[in-house]
Amino acid sequence: MNRLLGLAAWTAGLLFFAPVAWMVLTSLHSEPDAATNPPSPAAPITFDSYAEFFDSNPWPPLINSLSASVGSTALVLLLAVPAAYALSIKKVEKWSDVLFFFLSTKMLPVVAGLLPIYLVAQHTGMLDNITFLAVLYTSMNLPIAVWLMRSFLAEVPREILEAAALDGAGLVTTLRRVVAPVALPGIAATSLICFIFSWNELLFARVLTGVVAGTAPVYLTGFVTSQGLFLAKVCAAAVVVSLPVLVAGFAAQDKLVQGLSLGAVK
Amino acid sequence: MTAVREAPTRAEPAPPARTAQLAAAARWARRAPLLPALVFTIVVTQLPFVATLVISLMRWNALDPAHRGFAGLDNYAAVFTDPDLRGAIGVTALLTATVVLVSLALGLVLALLLDRRFAGRGIVRTMLIAPFLVVPVAAALLWKHALYNPEYGLLNGVLTWVFGDDAPQPEWISGMPLLAVEASLVWQWTPFMMLILLAGLQSRPQDAVEAARVDGATPWQVFRHLTLPHLRPYLELGALLGSIYVVQNFDAVFTITSGGLGTANLPYTIYQTFYQAHDYGQASAAGVVVVLGSIVIATFALRVVSSLLREDDGRAANRTEVRA
Numbered sequence: 001m002n003r004l005l006g007l008a009a010w011t012a013g014l015l016f017f018a019p020v021a022w023m024v025l026t027s028l029h030s031e032p033d034a035a036t037n038p039p040s041p042a043a044p045i046t047f048d049s050y051a052e053f054f055d056s057n058p059w060p061p062l063i064n065s066l067s068a069s070v071g072s073t074a075l076v077l078l079l080a081v082p083a084a085y086a087l088s089i090k091k092v093e094k095w096s097d098v099l100f101f102f103l104s105t106k107m108l109p110v111v112a113g114l115l116p117i118y119l120v121a122q123h124t125g126m127l128d129n130i131t132f133l134a135v136l137y138t139s140m141n142l143p144i145a146v147w148l149m150r151s152f153l154a155e156v157p158r159e160i161l162e163a164a165a166l167d168g169a170g171l172v173t174t175l176r177r178v179v180a181p182v183a184l185p186g187i188a189a190t191s192l193i194c195f196i197f198s199w200n201e202l203l204f205a206r207v208l209t210g211v212v213a214g215t216a217p218v219y220l221t222g223f224v225t226s227q228g229l230f231l232a233k234v235c236a237a238a239v240v241v242s243l244p245v246l247v248a249g250f251a252a253q254d255k256l257v258q259g260l261s262l263g264a265v266k
Numbered sequence: 267m268t269a270v271r272e273a274p275t276r277a278e279p280a281p282p283a284r285t286a287q288l289a290a291a292a293r294w295a296r297r298a299p300l301l302p303a304l305v306f307t308i309v310v311t312q313l314p315f316v317a318t319l320v321i322s323l324m325r326w327n328a329l330d331p332a333h334r335g336f337a338g339l340d341n342y343a344a345v346f347t348d349p350d351l352r353g354a355i356g357v358t359a360l361l362t363a364t365v366v367l368v369s370l371a372l373g374l375v376l377a378l379l380l381d382r383r384f385a386g387r388g389i390v391r392t393m394l395i396a397p398f399l400v401v402p403v404a405a406a407l408l409w410k411h412a413l414y415n416p417e418y419g420l421l422n423g424v425l426t427w428v429f430g431d432d433a434p435q436p437e438w439i440s441g442m443p444l445l446a447v448e449a450s451l452v453w454q455w456t457p458f459m460m461l462i463l464l465a466g467l468q469s470r471p472q473d474a475v476e477a478a479r480v481d482g483a484t485p486w487q488v489f490r491h492l493t494l495p496h497l498r499p500y501l502e503l504g505a506l507l508g509s510i511y512v513v514q515n516f517d518a519v520f521t522i523t524s525g526g527l528g529t530a531n532l533p534y535t536i537y538q539t540f541y542q543a544h545d546y547g548q549a550s551a552a553g554v555v556v557v558l559g560s561i562v563i564a565t566f567a568l569r570v571v572s573s574l575l576r577e578d579d580g581r582a583a584n585r586t587e588v589r590a
Contacts, residue, residue, distance in 0.1 A: 002382075002384070005379060005382060005384070006382075006384030006385065008379055009376075009379040009380060009382075009384060009387070009390050010384075010386065010390055012375075012376055012379060012390075012394070013389070013390035013391075013393040013394050014393065016393060016394050016396070016397055016453065016456070016457070017393035017394070017396055017397075019397070019408060019409070019412075019413060019420075019453065020396045020397065020400060022408075022412060022413070022420050023400075023404075023408050023412060026412055034418075035417070035418035036418060036423075037417060037418050037422060037423050037426055038423050038424075038426040038427050039418075039420060039423035039424075039427075079302050079303040079306055080303060082299030082300070082302070082303070083299060083300045083302070083303035083304070085299050086296060086297065086298075086299040086300035087300065090296055091296075092293075092296050092297050092300055093293075098300065098304070100568055100572070101304075101307075102303075102307060103568060104564060104568065105307055105311040105312070106510070107510055107560055107561075107563070107564035107568075108311060108315060108557060108560065109513065109514045109533065109553075109556045109557060109560050110514060111514070111516075111532070111533045111536045111537065111553055111556060112314075112315055112318055112553035112554065112556055112557045113311065113314030113315050113317075113318060113553075114314075114536070114537070114540070114553070115317075115318060115321060115540050115546055115549055115550055115553065116313075116314040116315075116317035116318055116321065117314050118540075119317075120314075135310065136310070138306070138310075139306065139307060139310035139311050142303060142306065142307055143307070146303060196399075199401065200401050200402055200403075202402065202403050202516060202517045202520070203516045203517075203533070203537065206520075206537075207537070207541060216401075217401060217402075217403040217404075217517075220401075220403045220404060220407060221403055221407075221520070221521065223407075224407065224411070230411075231411055231412060231415075231418065234407055234408075234411055234412075235408070235412060237404075238400070238401070238404035238405075238407055238408055239404075241401050241403075241404050242399070242400045242401045242404045245399050245400070245401055246396070246399045246400070249395065249398070249399035250392060250395070250399070253391075253392070253395060256395070256461060257461040257462060257464075257465045260458060260461070260462070260507070261462055261465075261503060261507060
C-alpha cells in the first residue's frame with residue numbers, strides 16, 4: 001500500500017512535469033524533428049534554436065523586464081519595509097484596518113484601472129516608458145510585500161525589543177541587532193516573490209509599452225509567426241524567458257507558499 | 267514596552283498643552299514610516315478606480331471625441347444587454363469556478379500523497395512546483411503549440427504512439443476551446459493549491475492523529491473527522507486566493523484562443539473594448555462590473571485571511587504568556 005502511494009506520487013509528479021520537460025526537449029531539437037507525429041524524443045540534440053533566438057536580438061525586451069522587475073522590487077522594499085515596521089513593531093493605531101486596506105487593493109482587478117492609467121500615461125508622455133511600468137508593478141506588489149514583511153517582523157521577539165530599550169539601545173542599534181536578523185530572510189523572500197510577479201506580468205506591459213519598453217512576455221507574444229516551422233524556436237524562447245523565474249522559485253521554494261498566501265500560511 | 271515609553275513623562279511632568287503636543291508628535295512619528303506606502307497605494311490604485319467610475323458614466327469613444335458627454339447609466343445598460351459582454355460574464359464565472367475547484371481537488375490529492383514519507387519526495391515536490399514557475403505567457407504558448415497542435419502536438423503524438431496510425435487526432439483548441447484554456451490553467455494552479463494545502467497538512471497536530479489511530483480509527487475516519495476540519499481554512503484560503511488570481515486571467519485567453527470561440531472572459535473583453543474598439547465609457551462600465559464581482563469574492567477572502575491572522579496572533583500571545 002505504502003509503495004503504491006509512493007508510486008502514485010511519482011506518477012503525478014512526472015505527469016505535471018512532462019510539459020516542462022517536453023518544452024526543454026523540443027527547444028533542443030531541430031525544427032523538423034520538433035514537429036513530427038509521432039514525436040521523436042530521441043532526435044539529435046542541437047542548440048540551433050537558442051542561437052536563432054539570441055540572433056533575433058531579444059536583449060532589449062529581456063533588459064526591460066529585468067529593469068522593471070528589479071527597479072519595482074527595490075521600490076517596493078523601500079516602501080514596504082518601513083510600513084511593515086509601523087504595522088508590527090511600533091504599531092500605529094488601527095493597524096489592522098490599514099493592513100486590510102492594503103490587501104483589499106490587491107483584490108481590485110487591474111483591468112478596472114487600466115483605462116485611466118493609459119490616459120494618464122498618454123497625456124504625460126509616459127507611454128512606452130519602462131519607469132512608468134515599474135511604478136505600476138510597485139503598486140501591484142506593494143500589498144503583498146507589506147503583508148509578507150509584517151508577518152516576518154511580527155516574529156521579532158518582544159522581550160528582546162524591551163530589553164534593548166531598557167538598556168538604552170538607540171534606534172539604529174535596535175534595528176541592526178534585533179530587527180535585521182529576523183527581517184533579512186523576509187526581505188529576501190519578499191524580493192523573490194515581487195520579482196516573479198513583475199517578470200510574469202503581461203496585461204499592463206501589453207497595453208502600455210511598444211517598441212522601446214516592451215518586456216519579455218510581450219516579446220514572447222509577438223514571437224509566433226504563421227510561416228514555416230517555429231516550434232523549437234518558440235520553446236527555446238519560452239525556456240529562456242522562464243529561466244529566471246524557475247531559478248528564483250526553486251531557490252525560494254519554502255518561502256513561496258508564505259508569499260503566495262500573503263504571509264497567512266507559514 | 268508600554269512601561270518604558272511612559273517612564274519619561276512620569277519623571278518630568280509637563281504642562282498639559284505641551285503633553286498633548288508631544289503625544290501628537292509621537293503619534294506622527296509612529297505613522298511616518300507607514301505614510302509613503304499608504305499615499306503611494308492610494309494614488310496609484312485608488313484614484314484610477316475613481317476615474318474609471320467617472321468615465322463609466324460618460325459617453326466617450328476615442329474615435330469620436332466630439333461627442334464626449336454625460337451618459338448616465340447607458341454604459342451599464344449596454345454592458346448587461348451586449349451579448350458579448352454578457353457572454354464574458356458567464357465565461358469568467360465558469361472559467362474561474364472550474365479552474366479553482368479542479369485545481370483545489372487535484373491539489374488536495376497531491377498534498378495528501380506528498381504528506382508521507384517515500385523515496386524521492388523532494389524531487390517529486392520540485393517537479394510538481396515547476397508548472398507554477400513557468401512564465402504564464404510561455405506556458406500558454408507551450409500548451410497551444412507544443413501540446414494542443416493537432417498535427418504535431420504532444421497530445422496527438424501520444425495518441426499515435428498508443429493507438430498507431432488509426433489513432434484519433436482531435437482538434438483540441440477548436441473542438442473544446444474553453445476546456446483547452448481551463449486545462450492549461452489547472453496545470454499551472456494545481457501546484458499553488460498543493461503548496462498551501464501541504465503547509466496546512468504539516469501544521470496538523472500529530473498527537474490527535476496518533477491518539478485516533480491507537481483508538482482504532484480507519485485512515486478514512488482520520489481524514490474525514492480530523493484532517494478535513496483542520497484543512498478547512500486552508501481550503502478556503504486556496505479557493506479564494508485562487509479566485510482572485512484566476513478571475514483576472516488574461517494571458518491564457520489572450521494566447522491560446524485570442525478570446526475567440528466563446529472563451530473571451532471579462533479582462534480580455536475589457537482589453538478588447540478599449541484597445542480595439544476605443545469605447546472608453548463602455549470599457550469602464552465593464553471594469554466597474556468586474557470590481558463589484560470581485561468585491562463579493564474579496565469580502566469572503568478578507569474574512570478568511572483575518573481569521574487565520576487572529577489565530578496566528580492568538581498563538582503568538584499564548585507563547586509570550588507562557589514565557590513570561
